[in-house]
Amino acid sequence: MECVITEHGLCQVPTLNAPPGFRLDDKFTKAEFFIVETPHTGDRTAARKLDRTQLESLTAAGDTAIPVDHDE
Numbered sequence: 001m002e003c004v005i006t007e008h009g010l011c012q013v014p015t016l017n018a019p020p021g022f023r024l025d026d027k028f029t030k031a032e033f034f035i036v037e038t039p040h041t042g043d044r045t046a047a048r049k050l051d052r053t054q055l056e057s058l059t060a061a062g063d064t065a066i067p068v069d070h071d072e
Contacts, residue, residue, distance in 0.1 A: 003028065 003024065004012045011024055034055050037047045050058065 001027075 001013060001015060004014065006012065013020070013024070032051065034050050035047050036050055036058070
């Protein structure tokens, strides 16, 4: 099952149509890998597959680790 965490920090599970019979945060802690994409580029080739250690390192680096263009 795929879970998408948006650039706003919201979790979305596209295949769910009703509340699940499990806690999403429990499943998230057991995930072995993560796909990180830059939002709004439309270029899925830029996606990176990370294991848990790599994701933890990336998120510990702060907001500057993944540059994002905004139309503000």
